[in-house]
Amino acid sequence: MSQGNEVQRYATNERINHWFTAICFVLLAASGLAFFHPSFWSLSAVLGGGELSRFLHPILGVLMFLSFFIFAIQKMGDNMMKSYDWQWMGRIGDVLANRDDNMPEIGKYNAAQKLMYWFTFLFMILLLVSGIVIWRQFFSHNFAIDTIRWAAVVHAVAGVLLIITIIVHIYAAIWVKGTMSAITKGTVSRAWAKHHHPLWYRSLGNK
Amino acid sequence: MATATTMNIVNRSATTAPMPVKSNPEISVAKLIDESKCIGCKACQVACMQWNDNRDEIGSTVGVYDNPADLTTKSWTVMRFNEVERADGGLDWLIRKDGCMHCEDPGCLKACPAPGAIVKYENGIVDFVKDNCIGCGYCVAGCPFNIPRISKTDHKAYKCSLCSDRVAVGEGAACAKACPTKAIRFGKKKDLVAWADQRVKDLKERGYQNAALYNPQGVGGTHVMYVLRHGDKPEAYNGLPSDPQISPTVNLWKGMTKTVLSWGMAAAVAVGVAHYFIKGPKEVDETEA
Secondary structure (H helix, E strand, C coil), X not given: CEECCEEECCCHHHHHHHHHHXXXXXXXXXXXXXXXXXXXXXXXXXXXXXXXXXXXXXXXXXXXXHHHHHHHHHHCHHHCCCHHHHHHHHCHHHHHCCCXXXXXXXXXXXXXXXXXXXXXXXXXXXXXXXHHHCCCCCCXXXXXXXXXXXXXXHHHHHHHHHHHHHHHHHHHHHHECCCCHHHHCCEEEHHHHHHHCHHHHHHCCCC | CXXXXXXCEEEECCCCCCCXXXXXCCCCEEEEEEHXXXXXXXXXXXXXXXXXXXXXXXXXXXXXXXXXXXXXXXXXXXXXXXXXXXXXXXXXXXXXXXXXXXXXXXXXXXXXXXXXXXEEECCCCEEECHHHCCCCCHXXXXXXXXXXXXXXXXXXXXXXXXXXXXXXXXXXXXXXXXXXXXXXXXXXXXXXXXXXXXXHHHHHHCCCCCCEEECCHHHCCECEEEEECCCCCHHHCCCCCCCCCCCHHHHHHHCHHHHHHHHHHHHHHHHHXXXXXXXXXXCCCCCCC
16 A cells, blocks of 8 residues: 555554553553662652552553554564575674665565564563562462562563663664654655565565 | 660661661560460460451451461461471470561562662561552562561551560560560560570470570571470471571562663663764665655
């Protein structure tokens, strides 16, 4: 689908899905960091204080997981690593240095995006499972104390690693100009599509 | 303990600023529970309920003397009854008053993410501050003795306060005051350690070769101590751990993980900013298509 100088990258429902996940993520990261380290305690104010954070954090967590999971299932096919993706990854140094000439032709997502997809997927599952174990109000009494302690470690580590992954995700969108409109208006320029994702651009019937 | 003591805070949960006051062994208080003198009357439980104005739900019998069957948010101390077969075929009926041990190095405080929800005073008492508690239950994961309980109504954590409110005005713990056999004593820790040493000596003379003071050093010592006739087997007393410590998992969680990952996040942002300044944005020639 394409009109004029723009091609569609994300449909309206996909963008709503993305931003719902993103808002949940921001609220979860803020309240989660407040629990993670005393230096971040002031962030507990984001959800209205410590007690409300404790109550809302796991509920938002489940909502984020569901929202992410709906999106992730739809995008799984596009995120399978192909041989050209590994070649692309081999030239990540050139990508970072903005030397984009003669890069291997790739599909809708590049190798770094695909790896980010799978890391996010992994951290989301770890967070969901460990989060249920440490959800004191409803679930913790079903688990052995050592399980709860390990779940707390896994939850903290996976949470921060997800935050770091999202920092990379946001930075990539800032760094690679012309990207942000994909998730705001839903479209990117033809030049952008052809330059960054040539196989995807041609699969849309363009030359 | 007839005089009021200072209740300066020496350790405060989720607080990075150092406390101006350090633990003071001179005014350190303790409760000594002499298991050999305990008759299991539960006067201590009643006194605890009465002083702290706790009225637990009426429970139902589970076939043993333990009543209630476990610590709850309103039963901060419970007598644990255990029948243990001896090597010579005899039977020991062991009774232990369970409750918060008031660790010198409290795992609950280490695990707590809410600033000031758990404090340790200069005299060694570890106290939960209800107003600051958020009800996450991390203290439960941090405790080596399985003591804190989270309320189903207000979602806050509860445990024995060692009658910090009484101690502040020069009174001893309510349970010690009520104990008819003086199995529970409250006083300065150094006095009680000396008293316990004498008591252990007496018990050894009476044939309890393994009698010992339980003041586990793995948690820096405790401000609730036991004299145990079978000091070599604390587990026989309803699973009292022989070498309690803050779990290595909790230390990992609240130690290295916190520090390394916090710097990791800062590094991710710094690398992004640096990359943008050094390499600049990636732009596409819009005439390419």
